[in-house]
Amino acid sequence: MDRVNPRNVLVVVAAVAGCVAPFVMGDLTFLMRMLLAAIVVTGLSLLMGYAGQASLGQGAFVAVGAVTVAVGTTRWGLPPLLVLVAAPIVAGAFAALVGVPLLRLRGHYLAFGTLALLLMVQTAMSTLDFLGGAFGISGIPAFGVGGSVFTDQRPYVLLALGLLALVLFVTHRIVDSRFGRGIRALAGSETAAESAGVPVMRGKLVIFALSAMYAGLAGGLSAFFTPYVSPDSFPALESFTYVIMAVVGGLGTLWGGVVGAVLVSTLLQVLNLVSSQPQLPPTLGPILQYATYGGLLVVALLFMPGGIVPTVQSAAARAVSRRGGAGRT
Amino acid sequence: MTELVAYLISGIALGSSFALIGSGLVVVHRVTRVVNFAQGSVAIVGGMTSATLLNGLLPHGLGEIAAVVLCGVLGVLVGLLAIGRRGTPPLISLIVTLGASMLVSAAIIWLWGQDPVTPPGLEGSVTVLGAEVERQRLLVVAATGVAFAALTLFFSRSYLGKGLTASASNPFAARMVGIDVRKMGLLAFGLAGILGGLAGVLIAPSNPLSFYSDLPLVLSGFAAAVFGGLTSPLRTLFGGLGLGVAGQLTAGYLNGSYQTEMALLLMLVIMIIRSRALVQEEVK
Amino acid sequence: MLRIDDLVVRYGSAVAVDGISFEVGAGEMVALVGPNGAGKSTLINAISGLVAPHSGTVACEGRIAQVPEGRQMFADMSVEDNLLLGGWSIRNRDLGEVYDLLPDLAGMRKRKAGRLSGGQQQMVAVGRALMARPDLLAIDELSLGLAPLVVAELAEHLRFLNRERGTAVLLVEQEVTLAFDVCPRALVLEAGRIIAAGPSVELAQSETVRKAYFGDLAVAETMTGATAPATTEVSP
Secondary structure (H helix, E strand, O other): OOOOOHHHHHHHHHHHHHHHHHHHOOOOHHHHHHHHHHHHHHHHHHHHHHOOOOOOOOHHHHHHHHHHHHHHHHHOOOOHHHHHHHHHHHHHHHHHHHHHHHOOOOHHHHHHHHHHHHHHHHHHHHHOHHHOHHHOEEOOOOOEEOOEEOOOHHHHHHHHHHHHHHHHHHHHHHHHOHHHHHHHHHHHOHHHHHHOOOOHHHHHHHHHHHHHHHHHHHHHHHHHHOOEEOHHHOOHHHHHHHHHHHHHHOOOOOOHHHHHHHHHHHHHHHHHHHHOOOOOOOOHHHHHHHHHHHHHHHHHHHHOOOOHHHHHHHHHHHHHHHHHHHHHO | OHHHHHHHHHHHHHHHHHHHHHHHHHHHHHHHOOOOOOHHHHHHHHHHHHHHHHOOOOOOOHHHHHHHHHHHHHHHHHHHHHHOOOOOOHHHHHHHHHHHHHHHHHHHHHHHOOOOEOOOOOOOEEEEOOEEEEHHHHHHHHHHHHHHHHHHHHHHHOHHHHHHHHHHHOHHHHHHOOOOHHHHHHHHHHHHHHHHHHHHHHHOOOOOEOHHHHHHHHHHHHHHHHHOOOOOHHHHHHHHHHHHHHHHHHHHHHOHHHHHHHHHHHHHHHHHHOHHHHHHHHHO | OEEEEEEEEEEOOEEEEEEEEEEEOOOOEEEEEOOOOOOHHHHHHHHOOOOOOOEEEEEEOOOEEEEOOOOOOOOOOEHHHHHHHHOHHHOOOOOHHHHHHOHHHHHOOOOEHHHOOHHHHHHHHHHHHHOOOOOEEEEEOOOOOOOHHHHHHHHHHHHHHHHHHOOEEEEEEOOHHHHHHHOOEEEEEEOOEEEEEEEHHHHHHOHHHHHHHOHHHHHHHHOOOOOOOOOOOOOO
């Protein structure tokens, strides 16, 4: 019997929607931001869900990627394609380097440690003139390969879509590999994983570096899209937003990051439109933003601890099994 | 010399506030294993409420106390979110309190706006060892000393305090002798709210607070608490004082903008050096 | 005074206690013996209210206090504080009574409970339970990890308490000889069910009970030269 897996249908629908949207929407900034966030959150979800480690400072690696592009293009005049490829590599290497001491920490300590890392990266950016100093780096050229240069938003969005697909594919392959199955034991118990022969530290380091590579990739692309990089481009709140998206979508699921990024971004966009009505007080925007973030986190964690994707999946599985059971009798 | 004394005293005053916020984190962590990210936001509410109350509603003293009490209530509310639902793992509770701190931030912007707020404090200054010191800073140090003495007495002498210590020491045995460990957790959150509120009330006159201050406050408090392994209020006090003094010396002799980074760097170094011991304490 | 009716306790799909009924009279001493994983600790935790039963009832006229397996000290607190906390549920802060019953405790009251020897800790655990002025003392593994001499002393204390205060005792014990020695009546648990019950003297003689479970040693002692008995594996 040939049955269509509803999940595959959803994936196809999402892909088609993603490809059509750039051609029907007017301003693509929102879409671009959402895609970049989805790339970052896919990595964060991998780190939090599989390695069981929370990072409250994922923006640090986004910043490293963005700075790589900014410095590479404006200071050294390197070709855009080269620096875009270098962005995730530099971010991943940076994560591997700081990860050696940092990942000795766990739980709360690592959460605060990563947050401290983000703030220190910001300080480094604002004090070292080479990284832009307080004024940041502007004048980053448009992305392009060979003679063709990106002149409007659409090609950026399409590139981001392609990169998101690549990131999802890589994540899928890693999770399904032998390494991925071993690393999954980490979220449960490190001691158990260790006694089962999983190299705990190396495993955590690889996942940490990989999530940083995704963040660096998104940061690199964003530096081309918004051709200006400064310490203020990566506030802690944005890193918290990644955590919210990961939690809302569902930790340790392939599609959780994408679903979380789409839902949270859309919700914020709607709230933004509502609160920017001219007759409303200007503080309404931040109030709604904070209230939404806080409310989402609390509600999602307390009432849907697994996140949306697992909750929907298990609900669907239950529905299917109920139907199957009814058919058998 | 005079300069040094001034830096030391302002460092101790600053460190006192770190210690108050940090000891709130410790009190909660001991009993619930949760790190309360909303601790900084609660402190801000304390400072801002006292500013509102002291603006013609209540006299000095009463206004500050009322603000601190309100923070205790707020602490319990945060606790209800964080540990109200049974079986929430501590790391998830941390993220819930992150959510709670954002809700508090929304309330702060709603009630007080986005600009920094500062309540009136003690006016004038006195001369200590040749250095001019604001009286408000001395008040911060004195009040912190009293608060820590009271906290120590509460935990070691009072029956309720012993119940809290017991819940932290062995939750199973605590349940067995009839202690409601969840209620104790909420009490700890309330106590943390009071300590955070006190910190906010004390520092707001010399350091105006806005909703944006929550991150520096909770990070400094956490850094102080790390010195105490998230379990010892007394070592948190020393950690806070050390961080405060180191920060002021850095600001005074090197560069003011490195002050926070100095604290963060010290925190990271301590955490990484002690990571093995910290993990063991966490497991225990 | 304690009446258990068709009690069932489950952990997920595993049944730890499978329909147990028995009674303990006022001032009675009853032993609960059985191999590892027979459900003894679960039963005692259900009686103390620490584990919720799946079905059945636990009815008790009077207070129950537990001496838990592994002593479960408040390790970084003083002996005195440990005892005081024992009285938490009835707000009893009068230590005199316990010091009268267990005078050894008075001598170590300022010491940290975590620094004491196993036997001393067990004594503190008993004293802590007594602070709740219980009508029934539920003791989980009195002898575990303790030297025989220490155990004998503790057993003597239990008999004394029973005599002086009329405290009923439910003693969960792997050490069968000790259990039968202290308690006149006993229940034998296996795989969550009671497989034998009666006066300890009779149970000690009963060949079926001995064969069924009494551990290789006891059986080997009486059945020297015979073929090794088939021990039943009990999964928790």
